[in-house]
Ligand SMILES: O=C(O)CCC(=O)C(=O)O
């Protein structure tokens with residue numbers, strides 16, 4: 001029999017789910033505890049049913065992304081299979097030119113099997129679809145492995161507004177450790193991705209270093225890390241960001257994005273290109289990989305190659321995944337503009353530093369465009 005008091009007022013004695021969520025998610029401490037400390041991530045917020053982005057995710061208007069005004073980057077992808085034939089020099093020029101201008105390009109015939117790309121995207125969805133407690137075991141404070149980290153946003157402790165993204169990071173040391181320590185749900189695909197992309201990474205760097213008059217050696221590819229990024233559907237993608245403006249700190253990034261779109265790159269002001277200073281979208285191309293220049297390549301090349309400022313917008317209709325491989329030097333490596341380049345330029349534009357110090361500065365601050373490079377810039 002119905003409770004007469006609820007029948008009479010035609011409402012439940014409990015606050016609506018929406019109201020409960022408002023109290024839970026509009027209080028900064030309880031939101032932080034739910035999302036970050038308890039490892040529920042942005043996915044947890046969305047699963048609990050919300051109709052508006054919580055206040056903590058609302059970005060200042062200068063950071064919000066207007067998708068209606070962003071043109072698409074119409075530069076065709078570079079066909080890497082042509083590196084092995086008579087068109088070698090032309091393809092090297094395309095790679096070099098892209099690194100000197102936008103710092104972003106797409107490649108096809110890259111040697112990573114297309115079926116693996118499909119499988120990686122599915123694997124990422126499967127992993128983030130796991131119950132929160134299965135993912136939360138990899139939070140940095142409790143992870144059973146120093147190689148694996150599950151988290152959300154970028155540095156939530158430091159950010160004025162959070163980013164609409166959950167991720168898992170898997171650092172590579174060797175096959176045995178990867179197979180033992182990476183999450184069982186992701187490890188096989190992630191490892192295959194690393195292995196099958198290695199030759200492409202070498203070829204890209206050979207082209208880029210060769211054009212600087214420098215021979216490729218392993219120090220440019222000291223460390224690799226595979227991430228899986230998950231951007232849950234968002235009720236107000238115009239108010240927040242999936243990832244805020246930043247450049248990647250390492251040598252090169254190899255990125256697999258899915259078909260949803262939302263990756264934007266800023267055309268530098270000081271290059272010979274159209275749309276200077278504007279944000280352009282890197283359109284999804286089925287089977288292609290996105291490559292972008294990181295801060296270390298900009299520094300080694302004394303500023304000739306441009307680490308690209310980029311950001312990501314979430315969408316209201318579908319969750320998006322992306323799977324980057326970050327290629328970077330070893331933590332202990334000394335970094336400075338390469339002597340061959342400085343000799344030609346007559347001036348060094350960056351000071352020498354140890355890579356771990358650069359990393360600590362990078363991960364110790366919220367995303368702020370290309371400010372990371374100021375750590376090493378000589379004015
Ligand atoms: O999701 C993307 O397309 C890009 C992600 C990104 O910029 C990063 O993980 O550094």
Ligand SMILES: [Fe+2]
Nearest residue numbers: 246247248310
């Ligand atoms: Fe990035």
